[in-house]
């Protein structure tokens with residue numbers, strides 16, 4: 001017998017809920033609805049109290065009579081919606097890294113460095129409420145910014161943040177994946193090897209080919225990793241108009257390279 005469809009209960013937004021206030025593709029703001037809160041934009045302001053009781057998919061108007069749509073927050077909304085103190089791992093790269101790593105709800109992963117926490121937000125989303133990200137950085141200020149960004153995204157409870165030079169090792173074992181976005185990942189390969197489960201992957205993100213080469217050569221020299229691959233992703237967005245659909249003229253020409261490998265005994 002076909003199971004009965006699940007009933008979905010649509011309750012309105014309340015204080016403490018998160019919502020993406022979308023005016024246009026350059027103006028999207030993730031808001032945690034709070035008493036007395038005001039979202040200020042160059043298209044006018046929105047009082048949080050006016051969001052209470054609205055549902056995802058509804059719209060409101062700003063003080064300058066601009067229409068704004070209320071959407072369910074997605075990881076990509078945080079790309080411009082977080083405080084940035086470092087370069088971040090772009091969504092196209094984060095998505096492929098998470099896919100390559102085989103992250104599922106319940107995965108336990110190590111990440112270093114945490115930086116602004118954008119990759120951490122992506123990881124914390126996909127590991128679910130039963131997973132854990134152990135995130136390390138050598139810079140206390142970066143960790144504080146990442147903590148605020150994770151709190152804003154409502155994901156802090158899935159993340160442990162620690163001040164540590166990851167090259168010196170860490171007391172963790174049996175992890176499902178390691179993610180590095182570091183200047184010298186080749187100096188932290190032993191740490192990755194020691195924390196990973198046998199057969200599990202490491203994903204390294206670096207902006208230059210010189211770093212790719214040093215990382216892969218160090219993996220070969222150290223041993224303990226197989227199935228080594230290097231990837232670069234180019235993403236083109238399209239503009240759609242009647243009889244005028246074509247790629248956008250401008251695109252992000254370079255972000256970083258992804259090195260993938262898997263631990264062996």
Ligand SMILES: C[S@@+](CC[C@H](N)C(=O)[O-])C[C@H]1O[C@@H](n2cnc3c(N)ncnc32)[C@H](O)[C@@H]1O
Pocket residue numbers: 086087088089112113114115116117118119120136137138139142164165166167181182183
């Ligand atoms: C490019 S940022 C990471 C950005 C992050 N992936 C994101 O998406 O927001 C690199 C970070 O690595 C940290 N870092 C550099 N060397 C480190 C080390 N040996 N151990 C831990 N963190 C380190 C830096 O302080 C910096 O915050």
